[in-house]
Amino acid sequence: MNAALAASMSPVVRVWVNWMVAIFLVSILFTWKHTSARVILAAFILTIPVALLTWELSGNVHLLGISHLIVWLPLAVYLVKTEIAGNITRLKSAYGIYIILLLFTIVTSLVFDIRDIILVSTGMK
DSSP: OHHHHHHHOOHHHHHHHHHHHHHHHGGGGGTTTOHHHHHHHHHHHHHHHHHHHHHHHHOOGGGTHHHHHHHHHHHHHHHIIIIITTOGGGGGSHHHHHHHHHHHHHHHHHHHHHHHHHHHHTTOO
16 A cells, blocks of 8 residues: 555655644644544544555545545534634634644545545546
8 A cells, every 4th residue: 555655646745645644643732631632633543444444445545535534524523613613712822723724634635535536436537
């Protein structure tokens, strides 16, 4: 799987993947105080076996985004409900800024994941 991923990634995509890993791992800094940070870290860890299962079943790196849809979409909804809705003042803290960056990252990734899934399902990728 690593060789297939490396072969399919442009330098820009590699930077993006590294950013996604980094932004999820930053949650460790907040786990002692914020329950949602623990949920974020758990979701990141859960993404790994789901992605491996997706790879085993499909063998297509362009379908790995399915694991993001399964794990990150519910995470994004949870974060909006628990951290953003009604908590606008909290967004001015370091944790709030982190949540906004993470949600931006998740939504951006999901857009590209959905695009890849559509392209694969239509035979264009």
